[in-house]
Amino acid sequence: MGGVPLAVLSAVVPVFLVAGTGYLAGRKLPLDVRTLSSLNIYLFIPALIFANLSKSAIEWALFARCALGVFFMTMAMIAILTALARARRMAQEDRSAFLMTLFPNLGNFGLPVVRFAFGEEALALALVILVCGSLLQNSIGVYFAQRHRHGVLDAAKRVFRFPMIYAFALALVFQRTGWEVPEAAFRAIRLVADAAIPVQLIILGVKLAETRLEKGADVFLAVGTRLCVGPLVAWGVVAAVGLSGISGKVFILQMSTPVAVAMAVYGVQFNVKPTFLASVVSWSFLLSLVTVSAVLWILYALPS
Numbered sequence: 532m533g534g535v536p537l538a539v540l541s542a543v544v545p546v547f548l549v550a551g552t553g554y555l556a557g558r559k560l561p562l563d564v565r566t567l568s569s570l571n572i573y574l575f576i577p578a579l580i581f582a583n584l585s586k587s588a589i590e591w592a593l594f595a596r597c598a599l600g601v602f603f604m605t606m607a608m609i610a611i612l613t614a615l616a617r618a619r620r621m622a623q624e625d626r627s628a629f630l631m632t633l634f635p636n637l638g639n640f641g642l643p644v645v646r647f648a649f650g651e652e653a654l655a656l657a658l659v660i661l662v663c664g665s666l667l668q669n670s671i672g673v674y675f676a677q678r679h680r681h682g683v684l685d686a687a688k689r690v691f692r693f694p695m696i697y698a699f700a701l702a703l704v705f706q707r708t709g710w711e712v713p714e715a716a717f718r719a720i721r722l723v724a725d726a727a728i729p730v731q732l733i734i735l736g737v738k739l740a741e742t743r744l745e746k747g748a749d750v751f752l753a754v755g756t757r758l759c760v761g762p763l764v765a766w767g768v769v770a771a772v773g774l775s776g777i778s779g780k781v782f783i784l785q786m787s788t789p790v791a792v793a794m795a796v797y798g799v800q801f802n803v804k805p806t807f808l809a810s811v812v813s814w815s816f817l818l819s820l821v822t823v824s825a826v827l828w829i830l831y832a833l834p835s
Contacts, residue, residue, distance in 0.1 A: 535831045542648035543824050546640060549729060550816070553736020564737045568796065571734060575727035576638065577698035580658050582724040584702035585712070587655040593778060594659055600772045601663040604786055605671065607764050608633035612756060619749065627675045628804035632753040632811050634668045634791040635761060637661040639731040640816070640823075641785040646728070648784065648827055649777060656781045662699045668791060669693055676801040735816065738792055738809070745810035753790070754815045758822040762787040780830045787826040789815035 556562060612633055616626040635641065638661055645657040705712070712720065765786035769779040790812045798808035 535828060538648075538831055539824050539827050542644055542827060543820065545647060546643050546732060547820060549643075549732040550736040550739070553733035554740045555736070556733065557737035557740030562737050564734060564741065567730060567734050567737065571727065571730050573694055575723060575730055576661075577694045578720050578723040579642075579727040580662065580695055580698040581702045581705075582717070582721050583655050583658055584699065585705040587706065589655070589659065589703070589706060593656075593774075596772045596774050597656070597659050597778070597782065598663045600768050600774060600782055601660060601667065603768045603771060604765060605633065605664075605667050607768070608756075608761065609671075611760060611764070612753075615752060615756065619752075621749070624803060625749070625807075628798065628807050629749065629753055630675045631672055631794045631797065631803070631808060632757055632790045632815075634672055634794060635664070635757065635786050635788040636735075636791045636816075637664045637668075637785050637788065639735045639792055640788045640819070643728045643732060644788070644823065644827075645781055645784055648830075649781060653777055653781050656778055657785060660782060660785050662695060664785075665693065665695060668793060672791075672794060672797060673801075676797040676803050735792055738795060739813050739816065742795075742809040742813045743806065744813055745806055747807075750807060750810050750814060753811045754818060757790050757811075757815050758787070758819055762822075762826050780833070784823075784827060784830060787819075787823055789819040789823075 557564075609630060612630050613626075616629050621629060637657070642654065642657055642661065646654045704710070711717075762783060765783045768786075769775075769782055774782050790808075792812055795805070795809040795812040797803065798805035
């Protein structure tokens with residue numbers, strides 16, 4: 532157990548150091564976070580998914596359990612947040628924004644922490660969870676953001692605009708058929724993929740620099756639900772769907788992360804409580820230094 536504190540710090544602190552660099556850059560330089568985010572969504576993340584999954588053996592049973600786990604996790608958090616919103620008698624728009632905080636930061640935060648905590652092999656599993664989570668985040672999350680203006684169909688269509696789905700499908704084809712990308716092309720893909728995680732953390736820091744933080748009760752209720760209730764729900768989901776060993780640990784760690792940055796972006800894009808959502812994203816990121824470290828400490832103490 533003597534090495535556990537150092538292992539936890541080694542997994543979590545680098546994320547905050549790189550994001551801190553992004554924060555300083557955002558304060559001093561005229562950075563366009565939307566351009567960075569677009570590069571990340573349409574180029575870096577698809578390359579990362581393809582590079583890591585096209586040559587990784589993916590068990591279909593494990594993939595199914597991960598997908599089912601992400602679905603159960605999402606439904607459970609919707610139920611919890613809906614109950615809290617009703618208890619606080621939130622208005623429709625406030626409730627929509629509150630429900631949007633259910634989504635964990637599987638990409639910007641989750642991928643680097645999983646990689647530092649459990650190594651490259653665990654990253655492939657984290658990417659599978661990211662793809663499953665993104666399908667729900669970019670459909671249900673968008674639905675909550677625009678449900679008082681548009682319908683379910685518009686939210687569902689949005690899912691298919693993101694190339695990570697196609698990169699995932701293409702990676703599965705290459706993985707199942709044994710096809711190989713020419714070495715020169717794969718090296719180019721890998722170079723682009725290697726930019727994904729640092730750029731995601733820079734985006735997180737820049738977004739934090741742009742945010743004027745609110746300190747209301749609903750902000751911290753949302754933050755506490757994501758950071759404290761989320762991991763507990765994830766533990767129950769892992770047991771329910773039969774994820775064990777490293778796969779269960781990766782799932783719990785991914786589901787313990789702060790609120791997804793995309794929710795702050797949707798808040799601005801759809802004009803749904805943008806300051807509230809940006810504040811929840813920022814506060815949950817800052818406080819996750821404590822909560823994610825605690826979760827990771829417990830995970831390290833469990834048998835593999």
